[in-house]
Amino acid sequence: MRKYFYVLIILFTVRIGAFAQQQPQFSHYSFNGMYLSPAYAGITDKTEINMLYRYQWAGYQASFDGGGAPKTGLVSISLPVRFLGGGIGLYATNDRLGATESSSASLAYSAHFKAGAGKISIGIQGNLTNIKKGNYRPNDPDDPSVPENSSDSKYDIGAGVWYQSSKLYIGGGINNLLQSKFKFEDSARNETAGFGLFTARNHAYFTAGYYLTVSPSVTVVPTAIIKYDLNKLSVEAGGRAILNEKYYAGVGYRHQEAVTGMAGIYLLRNNALQLGYAFDLTTFNPEAKALTSHEIILSYSIPRPANIIKPIIKTPRYSF
Secondary structure (H helix, E strand, C coil): CHHHHHHHHHHHCCCCCCCCCCCCCCCCHHHCHHHHCHHHCCCCCEEEEEEEEEECCCCCECCCHHHECCEEEEEEEEEEEHHHCEEEEEEEEEEEECCEEEEEEEEEEEEEEEECCEEEEEEEEEEEEEEEECCCCCCCCCCCCCCCCEEEEEEEEEEEEEEECCCEEEEEEEECCCCCEEEEEECCCCEEEEEEEEECCCEEEEEEEECEEEECCEEEEEEEEEEECCCCEEEEEEEEEEECCCEEEEEEEECCCEEEEEEEEEECHHHCEEEEEEEEEECCCHHHCCCEEEEEEEEEEEECCCCCCCCCCCCHHHCC
């Protein structure tokens, strides 16, 4: 078991670069393992389909169309694949922040290994990202230094480790290991005056959660996530209570940023369908942002089917 955690430590010390808010964040991080680590793929032995939408700093007004507030959509799929000895996963995101729009798609594979009471997974991923700049409204429409409809696409890779048991999960990953460089220019006039470079920085995620049964009808789940590079450490911690395996509510705190709250419900047989809502209240520098953020999640899970072909039981009576 110890050697697997050594692998995790190594992954988190490889090529970590400068951190900026280049990638979206989610208050529903504890339901979003596929986005945090490629090693999450298939680890729960369920086919999971997640859809999230986040409207950050609702009502924020800037000099951009739509107000400039970050808006993020995500769809992810995690699928266990027995004959591969692991799982496959994918996610797609669309993130709008001011004059910049980023779209990304990722495909992941993970290998699973038995580890004590649970399983450990090592995963890799490849992703394609397109970044578009150009939603500007310049005072001078002929200003060559302002890019119009400029975009670029690059490939990159990531890796991660995940441990999962019936009570505990712990894991994370690093993306943008190649630190791809995006090139932009004023494509409308094809002038180099609007040329610029953007480097996709490494982002490291580490998360954990524990299911604590406090009564036959109540389970408490403390959770935490760390987002880190050499320049900035972002920490968020919280927890939720689950009632009768049907309803949940929780609170959290994102350091020097916001207090969060969430509530949700599980529906259908085996709690296959989840509906949830999260709310952020900005506590740090709200005058430069906006007071609230909102997030919704819709997920559907399908347990891996048991063997439907029953084994043949021989009996001497019919041994002929």
